[in-house]
Amino acid sequence: MISWIWTQIKKHRRKLVYGGVLIGGVYMAYRYAHKRIKEIQEKEASDCLTHARRQHHFDSNQRTCNMTVLSMVPNLREILQQLFDTESITDTLKSNPSNKLELWEELKILSVTRMVCVVYACSIMSLLVRIQLNVIGGYIYLQNNNTSTHNSEKPEGAPGQTPVRVIPKPAQEKYLSEIKHFMDKGISQLGELIKSAVKKEISSISLKERLTFHNVESCLQHIRERLETSPEISNLSSPTLQLCPYMFPPENSATQGTDEIHEGLMQETRDILESADFHIVLKTSLDRGFQKLLDLLAESYKTNLQSGDPNSSHNTEYLLGGIPMAKLIPIFNGSLYKLCSDAPNPLLQELLLLESAKTLAANVYEAFSQPTS
Numbered sequence: 394m395i396s397w398i399w400t401q402i403k404k405h406r407r408k409l410v411y412g413g414v415l416i417g418g419v420y421m422a423y424r425y426a427h428k429r430i431k432e433i434q435e436k437e438a439s440d441c442l443t444h445a446r447r448q449h450h451f452d453s454n455q456r457t458c459n460m461t462v463l464s465m466v467p468n469l470r471e472i473l474q475q476l477f478d479t480e481s482i483t484d485t486l487k488s489n490p491s492n493k494l495e496l497w498e499e500l501k502i503l504s505v506t507r508m509v510c511v512v513y514a515c516s517i518m519s520l521l522v523r524i525q526l527n528v529i530g531g532y533i534y535l536q537n538n539n540t541s542t543h544n545s546e547k548p549e550g551a552p553g554q555t556p557v558r559v560i561p562k563p564a565q566e567k568y569l570s571e572i573k574h575f576m577d578k579g580i581s582q583l584g585e586l587i588k589s590a591v592k593k594e595i596s597s598i599s600l601k602e603r604l605t606f607h608n609v610e611s612c613l614q615h616i617r618e619r620l621e622t623s624p625e626i627s628n629l630s631s632p633t634l635q636l637c638p639y640m641f642p643p644e645n646s647a648t649q650g651t652d653e654i655h656e657g658l659m660q661e662t663r664d665i666l667e668s669a670d671f672h673i674v675l676k677t678s679l680d681r682g683f684q685k686l687l688d689l690l691a692e693s694y695k696t697n698l699q700s701g702d703p704n705s706s707h708n709t710e711y712l713l714g715g716i717p718m719a720k721l722i723p724i725f726n727g728s729l730y731k732l733c734s735d736a737p738n739p740l741l742q743e744l745l746l747l748e749s750a751k752t753l754a755a756n757v758y759e760a761f762s763q764p765t766s
């Protein structure tokens with residue numbers, strides 16, 4: 394079923410004319426990833442052309458994805474830290490200003506927003522990197538798999554033939570650098586959206602109000618519902634579809650139309666990101682990510698209630714105990730450093746292991762490493 398969809402995407406792939414290209418700003422991580430793919434593939438270019446080789450190739454590519462995703466974590470953490478600057482508010486609070494209460498309210502909103510944003514950003518980033526690297530990996534494999542008579546029989550560009558589409562190196566880099574849309578702009582716009590959902594959900598909760606673990610859990614659930622369901626498209630099978638413009642430059646964006654090879658890759662990627670398959674995987678990733686976050690919060694509840702009230706330390710129902718919002722804020726605030734820590738990163742480890750994400754990667758690679766027929 395899934396591979397049928399990729400086959401459809403492949404079939405409708407546009408024919409492209411090769412032209413000059415511009416090199417965009419490329420992230421270091423991507424440069425590294427790209428170099429790795431090239432190295433692996435050049436090393437194998439002389440090997441016999443077998444299915445095993447393609448498999449090996451694919452596996453190497455997935456390791457590269459892993460490393461790329463993990464290497465982008467510090468970058469992501471810094472972005473979130475700057476976007477939701479709880480540090481300066483905390484510092485101001487130390488001087489005991491007159492608008493203390495107001496600042497605490499702001500801190501409440503920011504720390505919850507940041508916590509929710511981490512889960513969305515990590516899920517989206519890890520899937521985006523995987524898709525982009527597998528699209529490029531597939532193309533590069535195909536480009537290198539031409540030692541056969543295949544090529545001499547069907548010279549490139551002959552009318553009516555379907556030559557292997559060559560993506561020049563600068564175009565590959567330009568394409569990979571498109572992740573900057575998400576890192577530079579997407580996260581901050583998504584952050585605004587999340588912030589407004591968080592405000593609606595928790596501004597009425599006072600700092601003194603005690604929240605049980607289950608209260609927090611249902612708050613998070615409501616915030617997600619606000620973000621992942623939109624009235625116009627709730628009918629669709631992919632409620633997360635509205636998140637697409639944050640992930641990848643939309644079709645009518647300003648940079649469009651200058652470069653056909655690039656535009657072709659962009660459109661193919663948009664097709665993937667808008668497919669139902671992608672959104673099923675995204676939803677699974679988000680479910681897993683929020684589960685990880687809840688595990689972390691449950692841990693904090695356990696230690697907090699144990700130290701605070703000796704009676705409940707023997708109570709296995711610790712999750713039922715309430716903690717005042719004001720005491721939860723530092724926990725929410727600190728979750729960024731736990732979820733977005735350097736390796737071993739608990740959240741990304743889970744996201745990279747997801748079976749459905751592996752299948753998605755395999756399908757993308759499969760679709761792009763086969764010649765169009």
Ligand SMILES: *[C@@H]1O[C@H](CO)[C@@H](O)[C@H](O)[C@H]1NC(C)=O
Pocket residue numbers: 452455456459741742743745746
């Ligand atoms: C990617 O990372 C995950 C989690 O660290 C690991 O379990 C998986 O085996 C890795 N995959 C590859 C191909 O290295």
Ligand SMILES: *[C@@H]1O[C@H](CO)[C@@H](O)[C@H](O)[C@H]1NC(C)=O
Pocket residue numbers: 442447538539541542543762763764
């Ligand atoms: C690579 O080339 C070989 C030999 O022409 C061919 O049998 C095989 O199907 C090709 N692999 C792909 C993925 O196109």
Ligand SMILES: *[C@@H]1O[C@H](CO)[C@@H](O)[C@H](O)[C@H]1NC(C)=O
Pocket residue numbers: 628
């Ligand atoms: C929802 O989908 C059904 C069938 O696909 C369609 O008839 C109906 O008009 C849709 N409703 C909205 C609000 O789009």
Ligand SMILES: *[C@@H]1O[C@H](CO)[C@@H](O)[C@H](O)[C@H]1NC(C)=O
Pocket residue numbers: 703704
């Ligand atoms: C435990 O709770 C009971 C009643 O709720 C109270 O009487 C008792 O003093 C508490 N014990 C401790 C150690 O706090």
Ligand SMILES: *[C@@H]1O[C@H](CO)[C@@H](O)[C@H](O)[C@H]1NC(C)=O
Pocket residue numbers: 474479480483722723724726727
């Ligand atoms: C929130 O996190 C920042 C770091 O991002 C830290 O400097 C600050 O002390 C924390 N504030 C609270 C109230 O935990």
Ligand SMILES: CC(=O)N[C@H]1CO[C@H](CO)[C@@H](O)[C@@H]1O
Pocket residue numbers: 438439536537538539540
């Ligand atoms: C293995 C092999 O011969 N690969 C070649 C495929 O075609 C490209 C360009 O058309 C060459 O650069 C590769 O060396």
